[in-house]
Amino acid sequence: MTTLTPVHFFSHGSTMMLGEESTSADYWKACGDLALSHNIKGVIMMGAHWDAAGDAIEVATNPSPAKSPLAYVHPDKYVNYKLNPDLKTAERVLGMLKKDGFAARENKEFDWIHDTFLILIRMFPSGCPPTTLISMNARFDPHFHLKVGSCIRPLRKENYLIIGTGGAVHNLYRNNWKPMMAYRDNFAQPVPPGAWALEFRQAFEDVMTRGCGPRLRRAVTRLMKHPLYRDAHGTDDHFMSAMFVAGACGDEEDAGVEGVLGAETWELSHMCNSQFTLGYWGQMIKAT
């Protein structure tokens, strides 16, 4: 028998999710502690802020990446955190992607953005594990990103932790920004979340928690045809890593394995930051 690591889909929310405490932040830390206690080899992430043009997909190979600045967060919270790019695994991931037919290439200059390092700091405040970043493709084809997840899925058998970071409901055009801009209060809820946000958030939870495997792949990609999808996601960038995650736990071997909604934090009235774990530590499959 062999074991499979779980996979996370985390909604990183606004930059203030790094500076302010929340149940999502507590959950990220708990997931990080669990991963470390199981001696993960490294983290492999797709975020929501980096995409490659044309047919390409990129893997970050900058040995000493900078961090993009974060609005409304004290620099002490992130400036001195040391990132840990996993160049060996990046090379391997590149090889796997190319072997599967992707126009994959390395990017030696990419600096990391908060979609990934915010999560890493929250999960691993005492030190960043070796981490590999994979870009999105700017055409935002759900099936393309699902295949990327499927391609690197075998690394779950080697104790790598795969994470997609985006958003469950993430439409910056519809957020209520005033409490954050005027009072630095990202959690203020002067009005209830819109019905469109609540409805899509529920659809996403239903898909993510009713079993992994091929049905998860079908269901997640189909969500982009949901009547309220465009209300919930004004752009596609924060939903692509959900496809990546579904690919990484959408094999026949994953069929029926549970997904769990571990925490949820609403920001800016209408942005729903749901945090999911698919699979579990110690999940056994027959050796192949």
Ligand SMILES: [Fe+2]
């Ligand atoms: Fe983002």
